[in-house]
Amino acid sequence: MTLGTEDTRSQITIGLNAVIVSVIDQQPNVLLVQNKEETSSASASNASDQFFPTDNQYDVLPFGPFYPAQHPTLESGLRSWVGEQTNQEIGYVEQLYTFGNAGRDPREQGGGPRVISVGYLALVQDKNPTAREEGLWRDWYRYFPWEDWREGRPEILDRDILPALKNWIEDADSNSQKKERKERAAITFGLGETPWNDELVLERFELLYEAAMVTEAQIDTVDSKKLGIPMALDHRRILATAIGRLRGKIKYRPVVFELMPPTFTLLQLQRVVEALSGSRLHKQNFRRLIEKKGLVEATGRIETQIRGRPAAQFRFRREVLIERQALGVRQN
Structure with a gap:
């Protein structure tokens, strides 16, 4: 979508960016797209080589323009672009931030429109995402070691x-x-x-x-x-915003369960929280916190592990959303 009736310097293009997160093998991963001309807000022929080199050196988050005639809402536009570019269905989505600093898109340097992107955070369960041909999952700590x-x-x-x-x-x-x-x-x-x-x-x-x-x-x-590792445009800044938001949110809302399978062990849950926060948690303190807040319930089934003792399986108690307000899985 482009606004403005004068020269291109007064125009604004609205884009949609997605930070899609999944925890894969105890590592927090973010979904990227191939750096193709049709999925770039600035094509390789018009953009700075620093951002869209021919060797696809820089990683790109899913993104595309907002078309009012085609997209009833911003979120519907986002879901459309994500599906088209990655073949990934996303469930939980929340608006992250609006990014509109001058010069964030190389086209502005050549007199192009100001590009304003509405960023979103999406969480998906690990359902064999590495099998996606169009989607590329990368550990987010490669960008922020x-x-x-x-x-x-x-x-x-x-x-x-x-x-x-x-x-x-x-x-x-x-x-x-x-x-x-x-x-x-x-x-x-x-x-x-x-x-x-x-x-x-x-x-x-x-x-x-x-x-x-x-x-x-x-x-x-x-x-x-x-x-x-650098990313195209200001996509690493967008990713940093999403990581900070998610780390803060897991302390007071049970969004971490959007990343969990229907049943899981408490150790699996702890490892996911640790992956997102970037820190180890005390096992017994973590379990006492989960028990105190009534976030999970036992399924009665036991998971047999190759090493160690069998572990009880649990599920998320969604009714707790009505029962309590402070629902985080980490202490502040």
Whole structure:
């Protein structure tokens, strides 16, 4: 959809972006599309090589334009594009954010319209998604390796990020700017006595962007392999927004069950929560929390495991949505 009657500089194109998440083999995965001309908001012939190179170097989230004549609602347009581009049916969907910063689409540099994208977060169960020919599932920590604390503090923080941030702080133009940069780094990356906040995924990425430490900042000296795999346009920023939203939401709403099969063990549920949050949870504390909130009920069936003792199977109690308000699977 394009709005405006004057030259292209006054026009606005509305697009729809989808962050589709599934937990596959205990890893949080996001669904991508092949970088094809027909699925790009800017074709390879018109776009900057940095975003749409001929070797399909940069990953792309599902997205397409909103057509008012064809799409009764924004969400229906999103579902249409997702189905066409990935053959994936999505169930749970929520609107994420509207992304409209100037210059987010390379066509603007050539006098093209401002591209505003409405982002959505969608959750799907692992139903053999790797068999999809058009869809590409990728571990989201390949884009944000500093966000995965399940095996301890990520090495990339002390090896690459913090030394570079220290240099960025020292390069400030004034003492006041140096203080402001130092405070932002402390809050976003949990420096000093400030604790790490797993929800500040977007704030951390934006700080790295401002410090010209990621490829999307268009600095030739950036080593993208060290600081995560880049994505086309501002799709990594959109993904960061979705991860932060989901990490926050699982603390007060039972959305994690949208990613679970009809029956599961408590350990399987814990591993999914850990995958999303990027941190390990205390087994007994987690189970006490689940029991206290009445989120699950036993099915009476036992799952036989190759190693270890047989585990009881559970199901999500949907009636709990009416019974309680605080329904998260993690403590704040």
